[in-house]
Amino acid sequence: MIGRRACTSIALAATTLVASLTLTACGGSSSAKGADGKLDVVASFYPMEFLARQIGGDHVAVTDLTAAGVEPHDLELTAKQVGAVQKADAVVYLKGLQPTVDQAVDQSSAKHRIDATAASPLVDHHLDEGTEEGNGQKAKGPAGDPHIWLDPTRYAAIARSVGDEFAKADPAHADDYRKNTDELVGKLDALDKEFQAGLKNATTRTFVTSHAAFGYLADHYGLTQVAINGVDPESEPTPARLAEVQKAARDNGVTTIFFETLVSPRLADTVAKDLGLRTAVLDPLEGVKDPSKDDYLSVMKQNLANLQAALGATSAAPSTATS
16 A cells, blocks of 8 residues: 555656646746746745745745645645746745645755745654554654744744845845845744733643644743644544643643634544633644734734633633633
8 A cells, every 4th residue: 555645755746747847838947037027936835925925025926835724734736836836936935844845845946945944943842643654654743843933033033034035036125125024023023022921920831732833832931832632733642642631731720722723623622621621722823714814923912812811811811712
């Protein structure tokens, strides 16, 4: 039996061939910029797209490989998307999160490849997790936890790297890229200070979430993340893990079980019901359902408000809570 990852590699190889033939038939390599004179940028998923748009402004045309509201971990690229990566002036991605994107980038001729992990190296926050392969073996996820954007200070470091690379790719607008980068980093610094102040006097510093996506946030703000599922969203908790989560919730005065927006809340609901607790959203910002209404900054501020309520740092009830 061919494993899921092997199938993915075969499919991408075939897709890449189709994309290459298509590009050749259409005239081959692209110019330094698109036909509209803008820097042609491909972003792998929402956090990278947000940086590209904020820093690039009117000088870039951004293509997001992961559609709004779609969970990014299992993205499979189409031939058109592989072609977009191949002819892009710059690619902004997070190596290790989306294997098909990594392979497309490796096979592309893009001169400016901006890997977020180069600016903010990964840390391992995995539980004892894995997914069943066809041969019955357990396959671990990426060696490190990819959710670095949930620490605003790490995200600011990535923003700096994007700004620097855009300036190299498009020197005529380098000053604008640097100005936009400085403005965004300033907003991220302010967000970091809001989190520090808002969580300083929490009555408990332990929170329970359905997906171990918040390890960097917890590390930076002195919190303890207790996750039902691991970093790999395909993992399933064992009965022993569920028992550990329930004990941690009882021992630390947990009031809320957090779930996220792009996956089923079933496990969070079950644990909350068993413990007589409420549920609320803690959004890992892997995708935003409606970018016209929300962005990274607004969702992170809502995360802060929900954490404050759950940790006893404010008297306000958590937004989007259910009973």
